[in-house]
Amino acid sequence: MTRLTSAQPRSTGYPGYEQQLDRRPEAAAEARALVRVALACWNLDEHVDTGTLLISELVANAVRHASGPHIRIHIDRPAPARLLFAVVDHAPDQPPRLRTPGPDDTCGRGLLLLDELADRWGHDTVGGPVARPRTKRVWAELRVTTS
Template sequence: MHHAHTPGPRAPTRPHIGEGPVLAGVPHQDIHRIAGPWILPSDPEACRRARTVVRAVLADWALDHLTHTAELLVSELVGNALLHAEGPFHLTVESRTLLRCRVEDGSRQHPCRRTAALDDEHGRGLELVHLMSSDWGVDHTPLGKAVWFDLG
């Protein structure tokens, strides 16, 4: 089920960031990898940079089979942030059982899925995220929100 999350007793908004595999802290749990956060520019270059980062991280983690979908969906989230939110923008990529990509921005306004008319130039991004991801949602952060999706 795809839904937006509200704050609750969850992991910190910005966990300790490390390069490569790190133990998640619970014995016998899967290896938890976190890369980022990367600061993205407040211009269209942000989408290209986000795709480049995702491609490189997934290659390093031997998750190449998720690359095309992850690139498309992260580009949609970054594009939405550029159109509808305020910076700074940050991208974080995590892998445990599922791959999670998070795009943080400085706006508290939640994105809305909608049905675009045939001739609309915008309005299809979150529908793609909804259809192509395992799950997606929105978390409040101290400075705004983080929109994320999972692939697995």
């Protein structure tokens, strides 16, 4: 059973949506649905394919490598021509690392895909003192054209 916090638009600041999901593989489908809703609301449907792929990779990494029962998805529009997709998890001591997988490896390509599709991506720690953060946010930014 998925315990969801209903996706809600922000009431102040720049536009954005967030949703808490159980940290399980099925969370990727729910995160993709949130991307589709957000981009439709912003009339940016032409970026749905890239956005859903970015969020899928971010969620897959959090499900595989993080700890804790939940993750939090953020779909933000910090500027008219920028989209920000992020996943917050409870593994601040496990930063994402780009790898060079071998031809027979079945994993290790998600961040390479993020690196190729996103205009920028990265991670930061959130909450608590600098020496002991509580969570990690991994994000990907996409530049978009607006009409």
